[in-house]
Amino acid sequence: MPDRGAPQIYSIAAHRGFADALVAGLVPRYAEPDFGLARLTLLLPSRRAVRTVTEAMIRHSGAGMLLPRMAVVGDIDLDETLGPLLDPLGAADVPPAADPTRRWLRLADHLRTVEGDAAGEGPALLRRAFEIGRTMDRLAVEGIAPVDLMSDEVIGIVGELAEHWRDATRTFLMVQQYWIADLAARGEVDGPERRNRLFDHAALRWSGAAPASPIVAAGVTSASPALARLLRVVSQLPRGAVILPDLDLSLDTEVWAALGTAGSPAEPGDPPFGRGDAVAHPQYHLKLLLNRMGIARDEVQPWHRAGLAAAPPERSRAISNLFLPAEPSARWNRLEAKERRLAGVRLMESATPAGEASAIAVLIREALEVPERRVALITPDRNLAGRIVAQLARWGIVADDTAGRPLPQTAAARVLLLLAEVIAEQAAPVPLIALLTHPLVAAGEGRAAWLENARTLDLALRGPRPGPGLAPLRAKAEASDLLAWWAGVEAVLAPLMALSAQTPLAQLIDALAAAGEALCGEGLWSRPDGRALAQFVEELREAARQVNTRLDPADVHSVLRDAMDRVSVRPPWGGHPRVSIYGLLEARMSRADLVICGGLVEGIWPASPTPDALLPPALLRALGVPGADFRIGLSAHDLAAALGAPEVVLSWARRDEGSPVIPSRFVLRVKAMLGDKAARDMAEQDAVRLARMLDDPPPAPPYPRPQPMPDDVQRKVALSVTGLDRLRGDPYQFYANAILRLRSLDGLDAEPSAAWKGTAVHAILDRWHKAGEPAGMLRVTAETVMDEMSAHPLMRALWRPRLLAGLDWIGEEIASQRGEGRVGLATEADGAIDWRGVRLHGRADRIDRCADGSLAVVDYKTGQPPSARRVEEGFALQLGLIGLIASRGGFKDIAGEAERFEYWSLAKRPGQDRFGYWAEPVLEGTKKSGIPRDRFLAETARYLDDALDRWILGDEPFTARLNPDLPGYADYDQLMRLDEWIAQLGSRTQDSA
Numbered sequence: 001m002p003d004r005g006a007p008q009i010y011s012i013a014a015h016r017g018f019a020d021a022l023v024a025g026l027v028p029r030y031a032e033p034d035f036g037l038a039r040l041t042l043l044l045p046s047r048r049a050v051r052t053v054t055e056a057m058i059r060h061s062g063a064g065m066l067l068p069r070m071a072v073v074g075d076i077d078l079d080e081t082l083g084p085l086l087d088p089l090g091a092a093d094v095p096p097a098a099d100p101t102r103r104w105l106r107l108a109d110h111l112r113t114v115e116g117d118a119a120g121e122g123p124a125l126l127r128r129a130f131e132i133g134r135t136m137d138r139l140a141v142e143g144i145a146p147v148d149l150m151s152d153e154v155i156g157i158v159g160e161l162a163e164h165w166r167d168a169t170r171t172f173l174m175v176q177q178y179w180i181a182d183l184a185a186r187g188e189v190d191g192p193e194r195r196n197r198l199f200d201h202a203a204l205r206w207s208g209a210a211p212a213s214p215i216v217a218a219g220v221t222s223a224s225p226a227l228a229r230l231l232r233v234v235s236q237l238p239r240g241a242v243i244l245p246d247l248d249l250s251l252d253t254e255v256w257a258a259l260g261t262a263g264s265p266a267e268p269g270d271p272p273f274g275r276g277d278a279v280a281h282p283q284y285h286l287k288l289l290l291n292r293m294g295i296a297r298d299e300v301q302p303w304h305r306a307g308l309a310a311a312p313p314e315r316s317r318a319i320s321n322l323f324l325p326a327e328p329s330a331r332w333n334r335l336e337a338k339e340r341r342l343a344g345v346r347l348m349e350s351a352t353p354a355g356e357a358s359a360i361a362v363l364i365r366e367a368l369e370v371p372e373r374r375v376a377l378i379t380p381d382r383n384l385a386g387r388i389v390a391q392l393a394r395w396g397i398v399a400d401d402t403a404g405r406p407l408p409q410t411a412a413a414r415v416l417l418l419l420a421e422v423i424a425e426q427a428a429p430v431p432l433i434a435l436l437t438h439p440l441v442a443a444g445e446g447r448a449a450w451l452e453n454a455r456t457l458d459l460a461l462r463g464p465r466p467g468p469g470l471a472p473l474r475a476k477a478e479a480s481d482l483l484a485w486w487a488g489v490e491a492v493l494a495p496l497m498a499l500s501a502q503t504p505l506a507q508l509i510d511a512l513a514a515a516g517e518a519l520c521g522e523g524l525w526s527r528p529d530g531r532a533l534a535q536f537v538e539e540l541r542e543a544a545r546q547v548n549t550r551l552d553p554a555d556v557h558s559v560l561r562d563a564m565d566r567v568s569v570r571p572p573w574g575g576h577p578r579v580s581i582y583g584l585l586e587a588r589m590s591r592a593d594l595v596i597c598g599g600l601v602e603g604i605w606p607a608s609p610t611p612d613a614l615l616p617p618a619l620l621r622a623l624g625v626p627g628a629d630f631r632i633g634l635s636a637h638d639l640a641a642a643l644g645a646p647e648v649v650l651s652w653a654r655r656d657e658g659s660p661v662i663p664s665r666f667v668l669r670v671k672a673m674l675g676d677k678a679a680r681d682m683a684e685q686d687a688v689r690l691a692r693m694l695d696d697p698p699p700a701p702p703y704p705r706p707q708p709m710p711d712d713v714q715r716k717v718a719l720s721v722t723g724l725d726r727l728r729g730d731p732y733q734f735y736a737n738a739i740l741r742l743r744s745l746d747g748l749d750a751e752p753s754a755a756w757k758g759t760a761v762h763a764i765l766d767r768w769h770k771a772g773e774p775a776g777m778l779r780v781t782a783e784t785v786m787d788e789m790s791a792h793p794l795m796r797a798l799w800r801p802r803l804l805a806g807l808d809w810i811g812e813e814i815a816s817q818r819g820e821g822r823v824g825l826a827t828e829a830d831g832a833i834d835w836r837g838v839r840l841h842g843r844a845d846r847i848d849r850c851a852d853g854s855l856a857v858v859d860y861k862t863g864q865p866p867s868a869r870r871v872e873e874g875f876a877l878q879l880g881l882i883g884l885i886a887s888r889g890g891f892k893d894i895a896g897e898a899e900r901f902e903y904w905s906l907a908k909r910p911g912q913d914r915f916g917y918w919a920e921p922v923l924e925g926t927k928k929s930g931i932p933r934d935r936f937l938a939e940t941a942r943y944l945d946d947a948l949d950r951w952i953l954g955d956e957p958f959t960a961r962l963n964p965d966l967p968g969y970a971d972y973d974q975l976m977r978l979d980e981w982i983a984q985l986g987s988r989t990q991d992s993a
Helices: 018-030 047-061 100-119 122-141 146-150 152-159 163-186 191-208 225-235 253-258 284-293 314-322 328-334 353-367 382-393 411-424 429-436 447-460 471-479 483-497 505-520 528-547 553-565 617-623 630-642 665-674 676-683 686-694 723-729 731-739 754-770 778-788 793-819 868-872 878-887 933-952 978-992
Strands: 009-012 041-044 069-072 215-218 241-245 300-302 345-350 375-378 579-582 594-597 647-653 823-835 838-849 855-861 898-908 915-919
Touching: 009 018, 018 047, 018 215, 041 047, 047 069, 100 122, 100 163, 100 528, 122 163, 122 191, 122 553, 146 152, 146 163, 152 163, 152 617, 191 225, 215 225, 225 241, 225 284, 241 284, 253 328, 284 630, 314 665, 328 665, 345 353, 345 665, 345 686, 353 375, 353 382, 353 594, 353 647, 353 686, 382 579, 411 429, 411 483, 411 505, 411 528, 411 553, 429 447, 447 471, 447 483, 471 483, 483 505, 505 528, 505 553, 528 553, 594 630, 647 665, 723 731, 723 878, 723 933, 754 778, 754 793, 754 823, 754 838, 754 855, 778 793, 793 898, 793 915, 823 878, 838 878, 838 933, 855 878, 878 898, 878 933, 898 933
Parallel strands: 009 241, 009 300, 041 069, 041 215, 215 241, 345 647, 375 579, 375 594, 594 647, 855 898
Antiparallel strands: 823 838, 838 855, 898 915
């Protein structure tokens, strides 16, 4: 074994720019004539880092050079595998890694075996299985073997825990033992365990025989024990070195000690991590790495040779002071100005996330005005990144979010998720129409015709949800003359709807993929998101086939959504060459002249710590696993690295989409350390002001109250018996409905409206009347009509008892009136007359002939009928107008004078317990309002003539909300822009009063 030299450990300060400073130091140390750096092997943490260092070398060389061999250590958080240098073909003694997807599904089986029915089913079971796998990986990364969980110390800790922690720990241990048996039978190990063995394999090989060419590890900050051992070996190789990013060599010794034990307890037997460890400090994970390497901080040297476009040197000292632990931070009030100066760092506060995105886009746009100036946005908030990408598009700037998008948010994945949702919701209208109008569905020459058919079906499905399954949809398609087109859609969806309970997951995925391809063709898989989806489908299908996982088809949507959320689709390179948008992981080692750190609020940067759901904190501390706050320290280190750029903007919003938020603790530290200077910097926020100006045009003049004035020809339209109420109450509503012929649409899957319920009641009573009003058949008729209207079972269950109770009363009332000599003449009868040259028409719900020969006009109501006062004031004239038409022979085969005007309500009369009652809006007896019976038709005619004189035959404007206090229609409030002028109307009314 060769003699090992002293470890060569270096650090590059944050203010110098890691990649450029790294290359500037590598070239004089390792370059050879004619070979450049070609003989050097560079170990980097991720493929993103390889790209960053490559760009830095190109900038440094100018004319080009032979680059070193760059091997990827692989970032577990980015799902990256080791490069061939660390995973060579010769490592045959290292078992292969178990497929993570297969492990996830297999752990669900083991969890069900351990807990039985208590384990749950479907999505809940699989979520728990994923958490178990994640905890196993976390322990494996820390080098904790399963046998360590069986030690006396661990068993003693478990015995002292609360019952729920004991149960969770016991479940985890049992499931893990089942999985270990699976691994042994297959000759595999978990992925993190295989990485550890490969690291140890490389360390052993290089310790025994040093490689002929130099090896340098740069930018690696993971503190896993196996990687720390490898880095120790690399640091002692001939011409080897380890270069750390932003290890603070100027940090005072007492502050360094205040960070805590960091995996190196003072006394044997003490826990590796003390309760007082400052795990949220940005230097903590580097101290942990050094301790696991067996390196003292005094052995670390600064990496000489400055990089390009570096920040001022004093900034590193200010950054160090910024992140002091709690007690040492008391020295802030004694710091000299130069030790707290963050020259080139600005603070930017916006009101909302949308305002923040717009302001950041302005900053990027301004930066690009300077030739060769590069700008990077760093944010863990993917929603904010998406907003900024959209804002930049207004200037034609294409910026790629290199952190990627979750797979469920891509177009290709949405097709499969919508198909799964169609299964889960039994072909409900919302997911069905979203699927049929998806951009990838029927793409090509026939898409226009396809969309026309889909929109026609959309109109047919407006209103309450039809019954479950495809049969009600087929009836809707047939009624809309879409049967030929729908047959093709149904052929695709029918196999999905026919899937039985507890279907093999592999079969479910096959069915979804086949349906997706039938709708979209090969375009489903052709783009980057399609390729990512294809890989996801293949991996999940193969694993499900091996494990024989079964799932209820109704659960496949939730399961796929959870699994897809763990997959990021990163765009291919090709955006703007000087604009980069990074997540925290992707930003490490990146370089830019201007760095904007966005989304600096608590819960986002840093993210809220998430304790392990399975193993208690006390147990993890005893095993040597850092606490939940450890990732806060990593976030702090990411910010410290970003602060090293020449210019930095720290941005946050005062609120999110729903409520006020707290600025990041890092921002509060900056403001506290800078003091009054922070307030002055925040007062100079040109970008926020410019962004507000972009989206805040000069105020438009107040919108006037609409008063359309159509000409004489346009005015003279037919008048319905319900239209007169609308005309007198709100002329604009009549104008939009009768003259412009605009119709409001119900929403998809809407709540049953009063109009829909009224249609159902009218259809039931009309069919029953035409059948001869047989006794005992009203309920049967109601069920038949409800079936034909494809009423959803839930809606029927909620409304049916009230409906049937009201129909029972109607049946009893009609039977009672028949005994008094009253005979039903017609239901749902259409009638019309000519009144002063205007066609007056309407449909009578029911017309009866009374024993004295007069006519009774009946109007059915599912709710409370209009009050007698409203009828008296001329705003509910339907009964009177039907009476006028009937009295003038406007209904076929009906003659006579209308003398009774009745509302039959299926609701409860106020103060009564039973459903159903009738009322007449006539003034008689003890009533205080209403129209006298003998004057009812005459008053109706007077109101009718008045409306004709003013609007239909006259020249009055159709004023919006002529009677604003009158409850009535609201179908066209948006069209009349009601909210823009109704308040002005109220203020003018008060002024005049």
